[in-house]
Amino acid sequence: MYEYFQGRLASLEPTQAVVDCGGVGYLLEITLNTYESLRRVEGEQVKLYAHHVVREDAQQLFGFYEMAEREMFRILVGVNGVGNQTARVMLSSLTVDELREAIQTQDVKKVQRVKGIGAKTAQRIVLELADKVGGVVSGERSVVSGERTRTLEEALTALTMLGFAKPAVEKLLSSGDWKNADGSPMTVEEIIKEGLRRL
Numbered sequence: 252m253y254e255y256f257q258g259r260l261a262s263l264e265p266t267q268a269v270v271d272c273g274g275v276g277y278l279l280e281i282t283l284n285t286y287e288s289l290r291r292v293e294g295e296q297v298k299l300y301a302h303h304v305v306r307e308d309a310q311q312l313f314g315f316y317e318m319a320e321r322e323m324f325r326i327l328v329g330v331n332g333v334g335n336q337t338a339r340v341m342l343s344s345l346t347v348d349e350l351r352e353a354i355q356t357q358d359v360k361k362v363q364r365v366k367g368i369g370a371k372t373a374q375r376i377v378l379e380l381a382d383k384v385g386g387v388v389s390g391e392r393s394v395v396s397g398e399r400t401r402t403l404e405e406a407l408t409a410l411t412m413l414g415f416a417k418p419a420v421e422k423l424l425s426s427g428d429w430k431n432a433d434g435s436p437m438t439v440e441e442i443i444k445e446g447l448r449r450l
Contacts, residue, residue: 253301256314260297263289268314270299279314280335283343288316304335311335319347323384330379332372341365351384353377383418385425403429406442415450423449 256279258272265286269276279299281289289297299314300321313335315321320342327338341350344365353361354377363373403424410420423446429437437445 252303253312255298255300256312257298258296260289260292260294268297268299270297270314277312279312280339281314281316282320282339284320284346285314285316313339317347323347323350326380326383327376330372330376332375337367340367354380354384357381382422383425402436402439402442405439406446409439409443410446410450413447415446419450420446 256270256272256277258270261269261271261276263269263286265283266280268279268281268286268289270279279301281299285299297316299316300318302313302315302321302324304311304313313321313324315324324338324342327333327341328335333341341362345353345361350362352358357377359370359373359377362368362376363370368376407417407420407424411417424442429442429445431437431441
């Protein structure tokens with residue numbers, strides 16, 4: 252429902268930020284990594300990528316300074332036993348790159364060092380996400396990387412709408428750098444066509 256909030260950073264705490272968008276203040280739950288990034292720009296214009304959670308008794312907005320952090324958050328909450336708060340703690344304890352590396356190298360002990368993560372949950376995270384986190388790279392606030400992430404997200408959405416299972420599409424999209432023969436990055440259309448051929 253909400254893609255991002257862009258406006259003046261009205262207030263900032265280690266776990267929350269308020270972004271003033273045209274006179275309306277939006278309270279977003281944040282990670283410590285996002286907090287550290289926002290400390291340098293308090294009072295200025297900011298852009299936080301959003302994740303909206305709707306429950307029977309409440310609604311929550313989570314905000315992330317980098318698109319990659321939101322992407323990792325969404326991947327984490329897809330694991331059975333990992334809720335929104337657990338995912339936020341994980342991304343407060345480890346950077347996106349550190350978490351991705353721990354999962355890819357099956358470093359269960361490193362994942363387990365995060366407060367609230369037991370041995371079974373850590374093993375489940377490593378096993379279930381090993382082939383899903385390869386495309387999650389921090390630094391997506393740069394134009395080139397941001398555009399690349401959006402291209403892959405659009406391709407994921409399109410292929411999923413065409414009836415392919417989301418896990419299979421995610422695995423495919425994270426398995427390559429998606430470049431043409433001349434080295435130029437593929438467009439959304441080219442990635443979708445290649446995806447249809449491979450799936």
